[in-house]
Amino acid sequence: NAGVTQTPKFQVLKTGQSMTLQCAQDMNHNSMYWYRQDPGMGLRLIYYSASEGTTDKGEVPNGYNVSRLNKREFSLRLESAAPSQTSVYFCASSEGSRDRGDLEQYFGPGTRLTVT
Amino acid sequence: KQEVTQIPAALSVPEGENLVLNCSFTDSAIYNLQWFRQDPGKGLTSLLLIQSSQREQTSGRLNASLDKSSGRSTLYIAASQPGDSATYLCAVRPIFEGFQKLVFGTGTRLLVSP
Numbered sequence: 146n147a148g149v150t151q152t153p154k155f156q157v158l159k160t161g162q163s164m165t166l167q168c169a170q171d172m173n174h175n176s177m178y179w180y181r182q183d184p185g186m187g188l189r190l191i192y193y194s195a196s197e198g199t200t201d202k203g204e205v206p207n208g209y210n211v212s213r214l215n216k217r218e219f220s221l222r223l224e225s226a227a228p229s230q231t232s233v234y235f236c237a238s239s240e241g242s243r244d245r246g247d248l249e250q251y252f253g254p255g256t257r258l259t260v261t
Numbered sequence: 262k263q264e265v266t267q268i269p270a271a272l273s274v275p276e277g278e279n280l281v282l283n284c285s286f287t288d289s290a291i292y293n294l295q296w297f298r299q300d301p302g303k304g305l306t307s308l309l310l311i312q313s314s315q316r317e318q319t320s321g322r323l324n325a326s327l328d329k330s331s332g333r334s335t336l337y338i339a340a341s342q343p344g345d346s347a348t349y350l351c352a353v354r355p356i357f358e359g360f361q362k363l364v365f366g367t368g369t370r371l372l373v374s375p
Contacts, residue, residue, distance in 0.1 A: 180363075187265070187350070187365035203362060235304060249295065250363060254304040 147171055149253035151236050157259045158226045166221040166256050168236030176239045177219035178203075178250065179211060181232040188235065194219055226260045233257050263288045263355045267366035274341055275374055282336040282369045284351035289329045292354040295363070296325050296336050299348045308349075309336070341373045 152167045170177065175196045180188040180203075190203030194213040208230060210222045219238075223230055236253040264287045274280055284294070293312045297305040309318045309325040311334070317326040322339040334351060348370045352363040 185367060187367045188352075188363070189365075190362045193362070249307060249310045251307065252297075252305040257302075 149236055149238055149251055151234075151253040151256050153256060154254065155257050157261065158223075159261055160227060162226050163222065163224050164226065164258075165223075166234055166236075166258075167218070168220065168253060169218045170236075170238040170251070171217065172238060172240075172251065173216070174238040174240050174251075175216070177213065178237040178239075179209075179219070179221045180235045180237065181205065182235060182255075183232050191221065191234075223258075226258075228260045231258060231260045263291075263353060263364045265351060265353055265364050265366035267349075267351060267369050269369060270367070271370040271372075273372045273374065276341060276343060278341050278373075279337070279339050280341055280371075282338070282349050282351075282371070284334040284336070284366055286332045286334075286353050286364075288355060288357075289332055290356040291329065292356055294325075294327055294334050294351060294353045296323075296334075297350040297352065299350060299368070301347075305350065338371075341371075343373050343375050346371055346373050 149170045178193040179191040182188045189205050191205055191209050192203050192211040194200045197216045200211050212220045234256045237250045239248045239250045266285050268283050291313055295310045296308045298308050299305050311318045311327040324337040327334045348368040350368045352365045
């Protein structure tokens with residue numbers, strides 16, 4: 146049982162390049178999330194998907210797009226990378242749906258992205 | 262807007278000590294509070310989840326308490342070991358900011374020396 150997996154683990158981009166971060170979970174969870182972690186800021190929610198077929202903006206969505214490909218997979222795309230997007234990106238999942246706020250979130254190992 | 266603060270930012274103790282990490286939050290309207298451990302360069306491992314109706318949760322040498330009315334949680338680690346060295350994060354799930362969101366503190370970096 147792998148839990149939440151993310152690819153790639155590390156990535157270096159030049160300003161203006163695009164890339165997609167991949168996330169998959171094998172726990173049959175309804176909800177999936179993308180966070181970014183910056184020094185001194187804590188983790189902040191970028192986008193989330195409460196259930197298959199839906200996506201919503203979080204706290205810091207600008208410069209990102211997401212796709213909930215199916216129940217297992219949730220990808221994060223940077224269309225034109227900027228140095229301000231240098232961060233560690235975490236994907237998470239939970240059983241929760243729009244009606245349940247009390248369920249635990251499980252996190253992947255993270256993707257360390259540097260934009261030069 | 263919910264804010265989460267963790268004090269101290271860093272803590273260094275000798276092996277064997279009992280220690281307390283603190284977490285405070287500004288809005289008591291939460292579904293739950295979760296404590297995580299993060300090792301350098303790694304992801305987050307969930308340690309304990311306390312629902313808003315609960316006062317504490319225990320797992321092995323860890324005990325977390327929640328006082329929702331005062332906006333405080335503590336993580337107690339008994340008989341600390343060098344393997345406990347990591348950053349500890351707390352996060353709350355606010356009721357009125359979109360319940361899908363976790364609001365994180367910036368963490369306490371713990372070093373336990375042999």
